[in-house]
Amino acid sequence: MQSTHNVQRLLDLFGTMCRIRAFETAALNAHKEGVVPGPLHVSIGQEGVATGVCLNLATEDRITSNHRGHGHAIAKGAGVQGMMRELFGRDGGHCRGKGGSMHIADFSVGMLGANGVVSGGIPIAVGAAQGLKMMRSSAIAVCFFGDGAINRGPFLEGLNWAALYQLPVLFICEDNGVSAFTATDTVTAGPGVMARAEALGVPGVSVDGNDVMAVDEAAARLVAEVRAGKGPRLLHARTFRITGHTSTDAAAWRDPASVEEAKTRDPIDRLAVVLAERGIAAADLDAVRKAAREEMDAAVADAKAAPWPQEAIAYEDVQDVGAVAYSGVSA
Amino acid sequence: MSGQSVTLVEAVRLAALQEMRRDPTVWVLGEDVARGGLYGQYKDFLPEFGPERVVSTPISESVIMGAGLGAALVGTRPIIEMRIFDFVMCAMDELVNQIAKIRYMFGGQAKPSVVVRMPHGIWRNSAAQHSQMLEAWFVHLPGVIVVTPSTPADAAGLLVSAIRSDDPVLFFDPKNLFPLTGEVAQVIEPIPFGKARTVREGRDLTLVSWSAILPAVEQAAATLAAEGIAADVIDLRTLWPWDEAAVCASVEKTGRLLVVQEAVTAAGFGAEVVSTVIERLGPARVKAARRLGAPRIPVPFSPPLEDAVKVTPAKIVAAAKAVMAG
Ligand SMILES: Cc1ncc(C[n+]2csc(CCOP(=O)(O)OP(=O)(O)O)c2C)c(N)n1
Ligand SMILES: [Mg+2]
Numbered sequence A: 001m002q003s004t005h006n007v008q009r010l011l012d013l014f015g016t017m018c019r020i021r022a023f024e025t026a027a028l029n030a031h032k033e034g035v036v037p038g039p040l041h042v043s044i045g046q047e048g049v050a051t052g053v054c055l056n057l058a059t060e061d062r063i064t065s066n067h068r069g070h071g072h073a074i075a076k077g078a079g080v081q082g083m084m085r086e087l088f089g090r091d092g093g094h095c096r097g098k099g100g101s102m103h104i105a106d107f108s109v110g111m112l113g114a115n116g117v118v119s120g121g122i123p124i125a126v127g128a129a130q131g132l133k134m135m136r137s138s139a140i141a142v143c144f145f146g147d148g149a150i151n152r153g154p155f156l157e158g159l160n161w162a163a164l165y166q167l168p169v170l171f172i173c174e175d176n177g178v179s180a181f182t183a184t185d186t187v188t189a190g191p192g193v194m195a196r197a198e199a200l201g202v203p204g205v206s207v208d209g210n211d212v213m214a215v216d217e218a219a220a221r222l223v224a225e226v227r228a229g230k231g232p233r234l235l236h237a238r239t240f241r242i243t244g245h246t247s248t249d250a251a252a253w254r255d256p257a258s259v260e261e262a263k264t265r266d267p268i269d270r271l272a273v274v275l276a277e278r279g280i281a282a283a284d285l286d287a288v289r290k291a292a293r294e295e296m297d298a299a300v301a302d303a304k305a306a307p308w309p310q311e312a313i314a315y316e317d318v319q320d321v322g323a324v325a326y327s328g329v330s331a
Numbered sequence B: 001m002s003g004q005s006v007t008l009v010e011a012v013r014l015a016a017l018q019e020m021r022r023d024p025t026v027w028v029l030g031e032d033v034a035r036g037g038l039y040g041q042y043k044d045f046l047p048e049f050g051p052e053r054v055v056s057t058p059i060s061e062s063v064i065m066g067a068g069l070g071a072a073l074v075g076t077r078p079i080i081e082m083r084i085f086d087f088v089m090c091a092m093d094e095l096v097n098q099i100a101k102i103r104y105m106f107g108g109q110a111k112p113s114v115v116v117r118m119p120h121g122i123w124r125n126s127a128a129q130h131s132q133m134l135e136a137w138f139v140h141l142p143g144v145i146v147v148t149p150s151t152p153a154d155a156a157g158l159l160v161s162a163i164r165s166d167d168p169v170l171f172f173d174p175k176n177l178f179p180l181t182g183e184v185a186q187v188i189e190p191i192p193f194g195k196a197r198t199v200r201e202g203r204d205l206t207l208v209s210w211s212a213i214l215p216a217v218e219q220a221a222a223t224l225a226a227e228g229i230a231a232d233v234i235d236l237r238t239l240w241p242w243d244e245a246a247v248c249a250s251v252e253k254t255g256r257l258l259v260v261q262e263a264v265t266a267a268g269f270g271a272e273v274v275s276t277v278i279e280r281l282g283p284a285r286v287k288a289a290r291r292l293g294a295p296r297i298p299v300p301f302s303p304p305l306e307d308a309v310k311v312t313p314a315k316i317v318a319a320a321k322a323v324m325a326g
Helices: A007-033 A046-056 A070-075 A081-087 A120-136 A147-151 A153-164 A192-198 A210-229 A255-261 A267-277 A281-307 A312-317 B008-022 B045-049 B060-072 B085-099 B135-138 B150-165 B211-226 B244-254 B267-283 B303-309 B315-326
Strands: A062-064 A139-145 A169-175 A204-208 A233-238 B003-007 B025-028 B054-056 B077-081 B115-117 B145-147 B169-171 B180-187 B197-200 B205-210 B231-235 B238-240 B257-263 B288-294
Touching: A007 A046, A007 A070, A007 A210, A007 A267, A046 A139, A046 A169, A046 A192, A046 A210, A046 A233, A046 A267, A046 B115, A062 A120, A070 A081, A070 B008, A070 B045, A081 A281, A081 B060, A120 A153, A120 A169, A120 A233, A139 A147, A147 A153, A147 A169, A147 A192, A153 A169, A153 A192, A169 A192, A169 A210, A192 A204, A192 A233, A192 B267, A204 A210, A210 A233, A210 A267, A255 B267, A267 A281, A312 B303, B003 B008, B008 B025, B008 B045, B008 B150, B008 B180, B025 B060, B045 B054, B085 B115, B115 B150, B135 B145, B135 B267, B145 B150, B145 B211, B150 B169, B150 B180, B169 B288, B197 B211, B205 B211, B205 B244, B205 B315, B211 B231, B211 B315, B231 B244, B244 B257, B257 B315, B267 B288, B288 B315
Parallel strands: A062 A139, A139 A169, A169 A233, A204 A233, B025 B054, B025 B077, B077 B115, B115 B169, B145 B169, B205 B231, B205 B257, B257 B288
Antiparallel strands: B003 B180, B145 B238, B197 B231
């Protein structure tokens, strides 16, 4: 990998990817231990996409995400303690224990939410961009979705809309080649997301999503164009989901060789090689990885020790007028 | 006919398998169905029936639903798999404006012979977008049959009826009960729509329920029996048509009615049951009638919060005692 990046930028990218990997690994282990309830979708192997994109964003920029949203949230600056507590369903989670992994959100850093419905975040990002434009904000909206989402109507409707109203939104198609338990190319006709975007008037760039420097460079350019008012853009990032669809899915139907091959293209390891070439000592990189693991282990320990939410919280945040009151006895 | 003890998910698998073997116009479409479906409800269908009849689709709910309708109009019998109930929201036009209306609007020319399978209910801390129980919405929708089984045998027999039905059938698999075991016949006979199942007989109180909450109702009935309160327990099995006669006959006997639903109480199907009974029997014959369901809040993620809003045997017992006192 050739890079024009300065070393500090590379270290920032490396550090964020390591934090995402450590968070996902800690969450996965905690799920296996039985202390994280519900379904868990982790993004191990895909850290380069969230990182390369979000390090080009300002706090006031907004993102929407999908069911695999931990990495997007971390890269956007979400507090990991609040995230981990949310995954554990504990008091002090960003969503007060009401959302969990699939609905992770931290509005304080512009993370407008993961989504349990495939492509659910696309119209929301488009609308956020419309509102930001209306308010003459310099902020933009960024929308993460998977390759599976491009076969739903909101993709077509959302891109057409964004182009029609020339909205400040950057679409990120995180293409790991799978839609849950099915290879996406077996359920997708035509030349794919780039051609679809172009046909809808949204110019796009396709990059190796496991090359975080390439993602960073492309995202920097696209974010600048979107921010300059040139209209929507799309980034197609090809990547690989190392783990199964959910924490309980072994993805046994995949060719094990393809998984092994993908591991040789691990975005973190690849950047480590570049950093070594640029004179960073292996010990320093190990220290970064170790610090990330310690941070996430501490978040797990905190979440485990955190209290459960009070029953009354279940009755809050429903609506202002007409909400049912908690009587002290549920139901 | 010798039976076999199987899980509910295996029972519905066997029912669909039997019907696909019987009728070559039956086929299934939905995400991941070629891999056996999310729950294994179509396990091994692909090798037997091939990719034309076991169609793993794109994530395209509106077309999954609408294409199912179109294929029915030319004489096939599609099983439309929605994977998880909540995703039907992405196909509401195709279901509500098209499937439910097409026969009527076109003066009887169209035969929308589809089964829409929508595994529903609270399921292992899946939070607000994967736990909904909105079956009452569809009872409000003319043109469709609403099926809500709670046992392996009923799920199998009702699925057979659903597949053979010329009317569109909305089949709510109780996903939390997929592991429940029970007897299923080797040859699965169709169970008619609109016939309730008497789970247990008693003269003090009528308990009416359906779908995944039935085991909790049965548990509560056992507790009540131990305390000397004998409940008639009725599993409606289908919400449209529903067995008004069976429920009214029971309440005529007991004079007391409790409807237990896992869904939100407000404007749920329990309201329909209570008002129908009072209309048919007259208020004088009904000493007390109540509904027990969830509070009008989305299903929360955190285990203690989810537990707090769930209907439980203890809550059913308490509500039944209130009905006895009323
Ligand atoms: C509308 C809708 N249909 C189906 C699902 C079930 N589902 C959850 S994730 C998923 C696969 C999504 O694939 P992709 O968008 O490529 O994301 P990835 O899981 O690969 O990150 C499916 C089918 C859903 N959540 N929403
Ligand atoms: Mg994918």
